Amino acid sequence: MPDKGSDRVIGFGFMLFPPSFLDEIRARVPISQIVGARVRFDPKKSNTARGDYWACCPFHGEKTPSFHCDDRRGRYHCFGCGANGDIFRFLTELDGLSFSEAVEKLAALAGLALPKPDAFAAGQIDKRAGLYDVLEQAARFFERNLQQSSTAEAAAARTYLQQRQIGASAQKQFRLGLAPGGNNALKQFLEQAKIDTVLQQQSGLLAESEQDDNSYDRFRSRIMFPITDIKGRVIAFGGRALSPQARAKYLNSPETELFHKGRVLYNLAPARQAMRGLNGAPDQPLIVVEGYVDVVALAQAGFGSAVAPLGTALTEEQMTLLWRFCPLPVLCFDGDKAGQAAAWRALDRALPLLQTGVSLQFAVLPEGQDPDDIIRADGRARFAELLAGAAPLADILWQREITGQNFTTPESRALLEKRLYSAVSAIKDSGLRRYYMQDMKQRLWDYFRPALSRGHKRGQNLPGQSGRFAAAGAFNRSAGFGGGLVTRNLANSAFVRSARGKSFAAAFTSREAAILALLAAHPALWHENFDVLAQMEFQNAELRAFYKAQLEILGEGGLADNAGAMQARLEQKGQKAVLDKITGFMANLGVKNAQASASIEQARTALKQALALYRRAHSLHKQIREIEADLAMSATNRDFARLLALREELRRADDLEAAPDDI
Known part of the structure; x- marks a missing residue:
C-alpha cells in the first residue's frame, strides 16, 4: 500500500480508492466499533480508556479471550490463531466481502462519499x-x-x-x-x-x-x-x-x-455462517465434499458447513478461498480409487500453498460410500465420527508413499526417502518446510527401526505395505532413538540427548528473571512491548505461572504505571513467593535497573537489552535442537560443524549475562 499522502490510487474490482481516502476512514471509524459489532469484549481484561480491548476470537472457537483489538493502532491480533489486520481486512476475512464492498460499508459509517468511478x-x-x-x-x-x-x-x-x-x-x-x-x-x-x-x-x-x-x-x-x-x-x-x-x-x-469455476465453491455463503455455531451449538469445520447432492444431504443432517468444488479437483484458488474462513478445512473423499486419486491431487496442489497456521485435513470414507450414502445408511453420528477422525495432511502424504510398496532393499528405502523429501520441498514456507522435513525423518526412523528390531527377516513385508487407503493414526511410532541408522555412541552422545524430548534451560536464567522483574516494577513497559512479550516462552514452570499472572492483571485494567498495585495483585494471585525469589535473584546479581526505584528510562533500556538477549538465545536453542534431531537420524560432518558453531555462539551470548546492569 502506498505511503500516506501519496496521490496514487488503489484499485480493487472496478473501484479506485486513494490511500488518503482509506486513511480518512481509518481515522473516523475506530476498529473497536467494527469488531465490537461481532464480538463481546471482556470487561475485565479490556481497558476502554486506552482503546485496548480483549474478546474471544471470532475467527476460531475459544473459551478464554486471546483476541486483542487496539484503537490507537487500528489493528487486531489473535494470539491463539494468528489472525490480524485492520478494519478492511476484518470485514473481508470474517464476512467474505470484497475490498470494494468493505470500503463502501465503512465509508457509509464514516459519513464519507465514495470516489466517483470513471x-x-x-x-x-x-x-x-x-x-x-x-x-x-x-x-x-x-x-x-x-x-x-x-x-x-x-x-x-x-x-x-x-x-x-x-x-x-x-x-x-x-x-x-x-x-x-x-x-x-x-x-x-x-x-x-x-x-x-x-x-x-x-x-x-x-x-x-x-x-x-x-x-x-x-x-x-x-x-x-x-x-x-x-x-x-x-x-x-x-x-x-x-x-x-x-x-x-x-x-x-x-x-x-x-x-469463474475454479474460484468458486458451491454453498460457501451459507457454509461460512454455519461454521460459527449459534444458540450454544458447537462450531463446525468447513467440510469439502465432491458434489451438490452431498452438500444438500449433509445440510439436512445438521452439517450446514459443507461446500463442493464444481465438478473438478480442488484448485489452488479454491484452497486459498477455504483458508480465508477456516484454517483447517476437512476434505471428504469417496473411499474408492477415484476418491484416493482426488485426495492425492489435492495434496499435491496444497503443498506449495501451505503456510504456518493453515493446512488441510482428510476424512477418508468407507469404500464405495459417499457422504450422502453414509447419512442415509448410518445417520448423523457415523459421519460425525468420520469427521472427528480426519487425518492431517502430513499423514496422508506419508500414507501415499508407503501404500502398496515393498521396502526390503536399501534402494527401495532410499527411493521412499527421496520421494518424501521431494514432496516436502514443494512447501514454500521455509519454517513449515523445515518441520515437515523433520517429521518425515522421524516417520522413516520409526517405520523401519521397530520392524528390524522385532526380528523381521529380509524380504518380509514391513508394516503398512499393504491395505486400502486409510486415515493416518495407525502408523507404528517408536519412542526411542538409536540403532540402525546411526551408531550407538552417537545415539547416546550429548549431541543428541536433547532431541529425546529434553528441553533446554528449565531453571531460572538471569535474562528471563530480569524481564519479569522489570515488568513487575514498571508495568507501563508491558504496553510498549506487548507484541514481543506476548510471544515469550518460559521453560521454568514458576516463571511461566508468574508471567501468566501478570498478563491476567493487565487484562483486568486500571493498573497504569503503578508498581505497588502490580505487586499487590501478584500477591493476591499467590505469586508473592516467586516475586520475592525473582527480586532476590536480581539483587544478588546487582541488577539495579530491575528495581522499582530505577527510572522508567533506565528500566526501558534494560528491558530492550534483555529482550534482545532472550530472542537471540531462543533462536540459537531452537536451531541447536533441530540440528541435534537431524544428527540423531543421519550424522554428517557438516551438521557437527554447524552444531559446534551454534553452541559456541550460544556460550558467548550466555556470557553477556555476567554483566548485570546490561541485562
Whole structure:
C-alpha cells in the first residue's frame, strides 16, 4: 500500500480508492466499533480508556479471550490463531466481502462519499448488475417450474428428489429448480421479461447452435442447483440430467463475467455462517465434499458447513478461498480409487500453498460410500465420527508413499526417502518446510527401526505395505532413538540427548528473571512491548505461572504505571513467593535497573537489552535442537560443524549475562 499522502490510487474490482481516502476512514471509524459489532469484549481484561480491548476470537472457537483489538493502532491480533489486520481486512476475512464492498460499508459509517468511478468502471458495474438480475430471474423460473409445473417431466424431477431423500425444506433452502426440455422455455420467458438476448448469452444461459446463428437454452431437462457468490447472489447454475442417456450427467454454466469455476465453491455463503455455531451449538469445520447432492444431504443432517468444488479437483484458488474462513478445512473423499486419486491431487496442489497456521485435513470414507450414502445408511453420528477422525495432511502424504510398496532393499528405502523429501520441498514456507522435513525423518526412523528390531527377516513385508487407503493414526511410532541408522555412541552422545524430548534451560536464567522483574516494577513497559512479550516462552514452570499472572492483571485494567498495585495483585494471585525469589535473584546479581526505584528510562533500556538477549538465545536453542534431531537420524560432518558453531555462539551470548546492569 502506498505511503500516506501519496496521490496514487488503489484499485480493487472496478473501484479506485486513494490511500488518503482509506486513511480518512481509518481515522473516523475506530476498529473497536467494527469488531465490537461481532464480538463481546471482556470487561475485565479490556481497558476502554486506552482503546485496548480483549474478546474471544471470532475467527476460531475459544473459551478464554486471546483476541486483542487496539484503537490507537487500528489493528487486531489473535494470539491463539494468528489472525490480524485492520478494519478492511476484518470485514473481508470474517464476512467474505470484497475490498470494494468493505470500503463502501465503512465509508457509509464514516459519513464519507465514495470516489466517483470513471465512465468505464460505471459501465462495467451496470453490466454486472444486469447479469445478476437475469440470473436471479432464471433461478426463480427454474424454482417455479419444479414446484408448480404439472408436466410429467416436473413430476419425474420431484420423484427423483424424494428418492434421494431431499425434502421440501431443503429444496427451498437450496433453491432447487427444473430446466424444462424441448422448446427453449427459459429463453422465451426472459424475452417476455424484456431481457436482451446478448445479456442472456453473457450470463451463460444460452448456447450458440453449431448449425445456424440461433441460440437455445443451455440447460434442458435438468434439476438445477443455483451457484451463488459469497454474498448469496446467483452467479451460475449446475444442472443434473434427468435422463440416464444424457451426454453429461452434470453440466455447469460456462465462464462468465461473474462466474469463474475454479474460484468458486458451491454453498460457501451459507457454509461460512454455519461454521460459527449459534444458540450454544458447537462450531463446525468447513467440510469439502465432491458434489451438490452431498452438500444438500449433509445440510439436512445438521452439517450446514459443507461446500463442493464444481465438478473438478480442488484448485489452488479454491484452497486459498477455504483458508480465508477456516484454517483447517476437512476434505471428504469417496473411499474408492477415484476418491484416493482426488485426495492425492489435492495434496499435491496444497503443498506449495501451505503456510504456518493453515493446512488441510482428510476424512477418508468407507469404500464405495459417499457422504450422502453414509447419512442415509448410518445417520448423523457415523459421519460425525468420520469427521472427528480426519487425518492431517502430513499423514496422508506419508500414507501415499508407503501404500502398496515393498521396502526390503536399501534402494527401495532410499527411493521412499527421496520421494518424501521431494514432496516436502514443494512447501514454500521455509519454517513449515523445515518441520515437515523433520517429521518425515522421524516417520522413516520409526517405520523401519521397530520392524528390524522385532526380528523381521529380509524380504518380509514391513508394516503398512499393504491395505486400502486409510486415515493416518495407525502408523507404528517408536519412542526411542538409536540403532540402525546411526551408531550407538552417537545415539547416546550429548549431541543428541536433547532431541529425546529434553528441553533446554528449565531453571531460572538471569535474562528471563530480569524481564519479569522489570515488568513487575514498571508495568507501563508491558504496553510498549506487548507484541514481543506476548510471544515469550518460559521453560521454568514458576516463571511461566508468574508471567501468566501478570498478563491476567493487565487484562483486568486500571493498573497504569503503578508498581505497588502490580505487586499487590501478584500477591493476591499467590505469586508473592516467586516475586520475592525473582527480586532476590536480581539483587544478588546487582541488577539495579530491575528495581522499582530505577527510572522508567533506565528500566526501558534494560528491558530492550534483555529482550534482545532472550530472542537471540531462543533462536540459537531452537536451531541447536533441530540440528541435534537431524544428527540423531543421519550424522554428517557438516551438521557437527554447524552444531559446534551454534553452541559456541550460544556460550558467548550466555556470557553477556555476567554483566548485570546490561541485562
